[in-house]
Amino acid sequence: MKKKTHLKLIVRTTIISTLLFFTFSCTDSEVVYTNEIPQEIIASLEKAGFATEEGLREFRDGYLVETDIYLTRDQIEVLVPNEEGHPTTEQYRTNNLVSGFRTIRVFMDPDFGNFMQNAFDDALARYNALNLRLTFVRTLNQNNSDISIEAFFENSITLGFSAGSPSGGNPARNIGLNTLYYSDVAARPDAATTIAHEIGHAVGFRHTDFMNRAFSCGVVELNNDEGDAGVGANHIPNTPVGPEAGSWMLACSNNTNRPFTNADQIALIDTYAGLVINGNTFVCSGNNTFTLTHVPQGGTVTWQVTPANILNQNTGNGTTAVLTPASNLVSTEATLTFSVVINGVTFNSTKDIWVGKPDVGPDAQFSNDPYGSTGYFCSSHYGNTYSFPDAFEISSHQYRLKNLSGTVLYTSSIRTGRSGTATYTPPAGWYIFQARATNACGTSQWIGTEVEYVDCSIGGGGGDGGEEGEL
Ligand SMILES: [Zn+2]
Numbered sequence: 001m002k003k004k005t006h007l008k009l010i011v012r013t014t015i016i017s018t019l020l021f022f023t024f025s026c027t028d029s030e031v032v033y034t035n036e037i038p039q040e041i042i043a044s045l046e047k048a049g050f051a052t053e054e055g056l057r058e059f060r061d062g063y064l065v066e067t068d069i070y071l072t073r074d075q076i077e078v079l080v081p082n083e084e085g086h087p088t089t090e091q092y093r094t095n096n097l098v099s100g101f102r103t104i105r106v107f108m109d110p111d112f113g114n115f116m117q118n119a120f121d122d123a124l125a126r127y128n129a130l131n132l133r134l135t136f137v138r139t140l141n142q143n144n145s146d147i148s149i150e151a152f153f154e155n156s157i158t159l160g161f162s163a164g165s166p167s168g169g170n171p172a173r174n175i176g177l178n179t180l181y182y183s184d185v186a187a188r189p190d191a192a193t194t195i196a197h198e199i200g201h202a203v204g205f206r207h208t209d210f211m212n213r214a215f216s217c218g219v220v221e222l223n224n225d226e227g228d229a230g231v232g233a234n235h236i237p238n239t240p241v242g243p244e245a246g247s248w249m250l251a252c253s254n255n256t257n258r259p260f261t262n263a264d265q266i267a268l269i270d271t272y273a274g275l276v277i278n279g280n281t282f283v284c285s286g287n288n289t290f291t292l293t294h295v296p297q298g299g300t301v302t303w304q305v306t307p308a309n310i311l312n313q314n315t316g317n318g319t320t321a322v323l324t325p326a327s328n329l330v331s332t333e334a335t336l337t338f339s340v341v342i343n344g345v346t347f348n349s350t351k352d353i354w355v356g357k358p359d360v361g362p363d364a365q366f367s368n369d370p371y372g373s374t375g376y377f378c379s380s381h382y383g384n385t386y387s388f389p390d391a392f393e394i395s396s397h398q399y400r401l402k403n404l405s406g407t408v409l410y411t412s413s414i415r416t417g418r419s420g421t422a423t424y425t426p427p428a429g430w431y432i433f434q435a436r437a438t439n440a441c442g443t444s445q446w447i448g449t450e451v452e453y454v455d456c457s458i459g460g461g462g463g464d465g466g467e468e469g470e471l
Pocket of ligand 1: 066067068069197201207250251
């Protein structure tokens with residue numbers, strides 16, 4: 001008991017010196033917590049990839065895991081993966097993320113005063129500066145919020161918590177901040193960082209360093225002596241200076257203001273990039289404008305189109321690309337790629353485009369396929385199908401039949417799509433089958449080939465599925 005008393009003194013001293021952890025889980029008081037947890041809960045948490053050696057204690061109707069992730073027993077059971085989905089311990093982010101482009105409405109308890117409200121705005125602004133596919137906005141309507149940050153008072157070592165990670169594509173809703181530490185009076189420098197941290201959990205981020213908590217929490221050992229506890233209030237000496245040194249998702253806070261590090265930004269963008277190219281699929285004659293959206297602040301943007309030489313300009317800088325076909329003869333599929341470089345890391349966003357009219361030029365082929373592979377049409381009945389090889393660029397088409405002298409015998413109506421049935425059936429013989437296709441840029445030239453119409457009823461071919469037979 002004496003030792004514990006001494007430890008508590010150290011804890012208080014540490015509070016006064018404002019060198020606070022998210023919890024003081026580095027003391028052996030945390031070991032006592034852990035021992036009270038049912039073994040099946042510990043087993044489930046470990047299966048779900050959580051560290052349980054410390055930072056685990058009972059809290060309200062459930063447990064605080066890894067110091068500040070609040071999970072009920074039911075939530076823990078849901079997190080346990082099936083046989084195939086065995087998680088890697090301590091992923092940087094969970095498998096569960098918030099889906100889609102979303103405006104996340106975040107409620108901040110009005111019981112918090114101006115200092116904390118400003119810290120809240122600061123935390124949201126940090127996320128929004130990255131232009132992610134998640135946009136965080138303050139809402140005053142708690143009932144209509146996606147994330148709700150509530151004040152609670154507890155005379156304990158717990159600074160705050162987040163209710164786990166996203167489920168069903170939605171963020172974890174509840175965040176609690178202990179007003180013992182987070183208030184206008186306390187005015188802690190890490191207030192915005194802690195809010196951003198708990199929101200980080202809510203949208204699926206895990207502690208970056210939990211398996212090596214010494215990185216942010218100091219030496220971690222069972223039965224730490226008080227000396228270690230003291231050291232734990234500071235970064236361990238000779239801690240490698242790396243890009244994650246000030247990460248917002250460190251397991252422990254040193255009570256400094258820590259805006260997103262370069263690596264934090266990369267992690268967030270990699271997880272929630274909202275890069276989208278706006279513009280038409282078709283690049284027809286004239287100027288065709290494409291715009292990249294959701295570019296993170298500080299990102300450098302370039303773009304290029306492949307293959308080269310199909311446009312007047314195939315590369316450029318900035319979030320807008322104006323594309324013009326090199327000539328009216330260009331007719332090809334292409335790829336527009338915007339590249340955003342931020343903190344030395346490149347993020348690409350691509351869009352398939354079609355330049356010019358449909359490609360039914362001299363090299364294009366269409367197939368007639370009455371029986372699957374025979375390559376002739378039947379003159380005695382319907383069922384002669386044909387198709388263009390590339391569906392991408394064709395919205396409608398037409399076919400016609402000419403005799404070998406070049407006289408047009410039949411022209412079909414304009415048909416939707418890239419395939420159809422040749423319903424006009426001439427007498428058996430050789431003809432020229434031609435078709436042309438239309439897309440948003442216009443209509444191609446007629447292209448065709450000689451085809452033979454045969455009397456399938458004599459040959460036994462039987463487009464209606466009749467038996468093949470030799471004469
Ligand atoms: Zn945390």
